[in-house]
Each structure stands twice: as structure tokens, then as C-alpha cells.
Amino acid sequence: MTIQDRWLSVNELMQYLGVSRDTIYDRLTSRRLPGHRVGRLWKFKQTEIDEWVKAGNAASPMKSPYMPKVRAVSGNGRRSKTLK
Numbered sequence: 001m002t003i004q005d006r007w008l009s010v011n012e013l014m015q016y017l018g019v020s021r022d023t024i025y026d027r028l029t030s031r032r033l034p035g036h037r038v039g040r041l042w043k044f045k046q047t048e049i050d051e052w053v054k055a056g057n058a059a060s061p062m063k064s065p066y067m068p069k070v071r072a073v074s075g076n077g078r079r080s081k082t083l084k
Helices: 010-017 021-029 046-054
Strands: 036-038 041-045 070-073 079-083
Touching: 010 021, 010 041, 010 046, 041 046
Parallel strands: none
Antiparallel strands: 036 041, 070 079
């Protein structure tokens, strides 16, 4: 087994990509990160992650379908507008 065949855990992937745990799980939830579920753990093949990054998928902005719209509230407690 070479280093290229390595499977990474969530913590190792956080260090490898330099992102937070929340970013990883957000991308997994929206099916935008190549990962494999092993029991209750997520594992990531390093070669798949490298290909995913090279293809530019890691740089695309995150748009999760689970992000609710947020309403801004003015100083007097009234809603002013919806933020996306």
C-alpha cells in the first residue's frame, strides 16, 4: 500500500484540506464531497480527494439546501429584509 492508497478519517481530512469539521459535514450532507460511510464513520480515499480538488469542486461556493433564509432585524425589532 502506498501513501496514495490511504483512507483518511474526518480529522485527517480536516488537516489535509485545512477546513473545519462543519465544512466537511456540510459538503457530505449536500453530496458534494467524495466520501464513503463505513459503519457510522466516514472515510475518504486520498486519491479521490486529490482528483476532486484538481477538478475544481473544492473551490466552488457552498450552497446547502439546508441553509434557511435569515431575516435581518432593525434596531426597533422590526424585520427589514430577507438575507440569503
